[in-house]
Amino acid sequence: MHPVIARRLFVSSPSTPSAPHAEIRTLYVDHHAWLLDWLRKRLRHGDNAADLAHDTFVHILGKPERLQELRQPRAWLSTVAHGLLVDRVRRQRVERAYLQAIAHLPEAGVPSPESQLILLETLVRIDALLDGLRPKVRMAFLMSRLEGLSYKEIAERLAISLSSVEKYMATAIRHCYLAQR
Numbered sequence: 264m265h266p267v268i269a270r271r272l273f274v275s276s277p278s279t280p281s282a283p284h285a286e287i288r289t290l291y292v293d294h295h296a297w298l299l300d301w302l303r304k305r306l307r308h309g310d311n312a313a314d315l316a317h318d319t320f321v322h323i324l325g326k327p328e329r330l331q332e333l334r335q336p337r338a339w340l341s342t343v344a345h346g347l348l349v350d351r352v353r354r355q356r357v358e359r360a361y362l363q364a365i366a367h368l369p370e371a372g373v374p375s376p377e378s379q380l381i382l383l384e385t386l387v388r389i390d391a392l393l394d395g396l397r398p399k400v401r402m403a404f405l406m407s408r409l410e411g412l413s414y415k416e417i418a419e420r421l422a423i424s425l426s427s428v429e430k431y432m433a434t435a436i437r438h439c440y441l442a443q444r
Contacts, residue, residue, distance in 0.1 A: 284327075287320070290323070301344070319343050322343055400435050402421065414432065
């Protein structure tokens, strides 16, 4: 959505706005310019800042209940925007790696654009799900789940004990379970 359209969405006043709508509109009017400036200082391209500011307010539209407990709107907006920026950077990194991987496939083996999009979305979700795991834990989990290696084979490849692999797998599975809740 174009920023001007987004501004109209937040600023235009319906005849009887609901409380969350009015709160979001007020938040947008009072802090959009500040957020945009804050993002421009952190990003190289103004268009990216405008897109991210827009994405921040769209994200907030999905969480109107948070507005009632809001004490420091700029701190919250910057936190939401930073999280979205991290997600965007993560997605770009995964997308680059994915595109490099399929670039080496023969033309007949390249997935259709629709399949590529589904695969990319899945990879981004998996990457986000595994975020926060220590590198060896993450690697052990991926070796088990993606390569189908046994715990013994993982231990040999990572040069660690079998009991360490078992602990890593328990940690990764617990992490995934808690992230899904």
